Amino acid sequence: MSIEVKIPPMGESISSGILAKWHVAHGDVVKKDQVLFELETDKITSEGTAEAAGKISLAVAAGTEVKIGAVVATIDTSVTGDAAAAASPSVALAKEGAPAAAKSDAQSPAVRRLAAETGIDPASVAGTGKAGRVTKGDMLAAAESTAPAAPAAPAPKPAAAPAPAAPAAPVSRGEKQTRVKMTKLRQTIANRLVAAQHNAAMLTTFNEADMSAVMGLRAKYQDDFVKKHGVKLGFMSFFVKAVVNALKEVPGINAQIDGDHIIQNHYYDIGVAVSTDKGLMVPVIRDCDKKSMAEIEKDIADAAKRARDGKITLADLEGGVFTITNGGIFGSLLATPIINAPQSAILGMHAIKERPIALNGQVVIRPMMYLALSYDHRLVDGKESVTFLVAVKNALEDPARLVLGA
CATH class of the missing domain: 3.30.559.10 (Chloramphenicol acetyltransferase-like domain)
Known part of the structure; x- marks a missing residue:
């Protein structure tokens, strides 16, 4: 049996809102009264909860404007937590080890920061840590090995005038700004x-x-x-x-x-x-x-x-x-x-x-x-x-x- 998850009435003056955030993922097994989503309106932000337990199927993406009463998901109440866990690919991957995902999850904050700064994918670096983990030292060594060698300094020329500085390369405005829609x-x-x-x-x-x-x-x-x-x-x-x-x-x-x-x-x-x-x-x-x-x-x-x-x-x-x-x-x-x-x-x-x-x-x-x-x-x-x-x-x-x- 499936039940519909609808946007609840918020008051006479509110006819729609933005489904700002899902607190669950497609295919999750949810409990009754569990918070499912956040709805932003022009007056308040409220939460939608599950009317029953079961496996949820999302029908609307986060960030979508929805009308009051709109169906945004369905819950299959015939699916229990144990059955969903057995059928869930994510659970199966976890049992098999899921090497790539596990390696990503095991990355320390320092490794993730260095990856963002250097552009080096930790997956391409041989890890020397426990269970093959990539360490901060591994990332620094990889960055050093890929860095271009510094050119030899030319011999000084006393009579030569200093060369004018080269103009800085223009920086894209997009790199300095973030654009988000107003709530x-x-x-x-x-x-x-x-x-x-x-x-x-x-x-x-x-x-x-x-x-x-x-x-x-x-x-x-x-x-x-x-x-x-x-x-x-x-x-x-x-x-x-x-x-x-x-x-x-x-x-x-x-x-x-x-x-x-x-x-x-x-x-x-x-x-x-x-x-x-x-x-x-x-x-x-x-x-x-x-x-x-x-x-x-x-x-x-x-x-x-x-x-x-x-x-x-x-x-x-x-x-x-x-x-x-x-x-x-x-x-x-x-x-x-x-x-x-x-x-x-x-x-x-x-x-x-x-x-x-x-x-x-x-x-x-x-x-x-x-x-x-x-x-x-x-x-x-x-x-x-x-x-x-x-x-x-x-x-x-x-x-x-x-x-x-x-």
């Missing part, structure tokens, strides 16, 4: 960022926050927090709570433009930007006004892990009213983040640096962070943006405000 996710990120700049009157206002109080609380309560909640107390939960506090103070920022209407949001679902190998994703943490800092930290850690593992869903990325992005983890000192449309604003965090500041008439060294708020000036006025950012700054410098709601 659907990267194309969508690019299009959305350009659209945000074209469609919004984007402006950025800056401030700075003394992070002493937050760092002091983390140092004082970190061990107890981890023991009780099983997760570290990070900076992000403070920022999420500070943003919620500021959105309540300046509700005009918790809104968005829809044509000639303004939609006012009365909930606090905050997006937290996460960098992944596939690109930037913004999973949304729901109901941040109702959650404790421990719950927010757990939700952020879970969302970030699923995003990096390619297990994020479309529902996880939708519905945010505001976004926080942290370039500081990469060392950014100051930047102007781009709005995550259709939201009206985004907060950029940056690296914490010890700097001298004036405090009560004295110059002191404090851990300071620059804050950047980019906002849509069509909806948010300068007074609102500055008031919002000052509210975030005040909450971070005096975290008691987050507890008291002041």
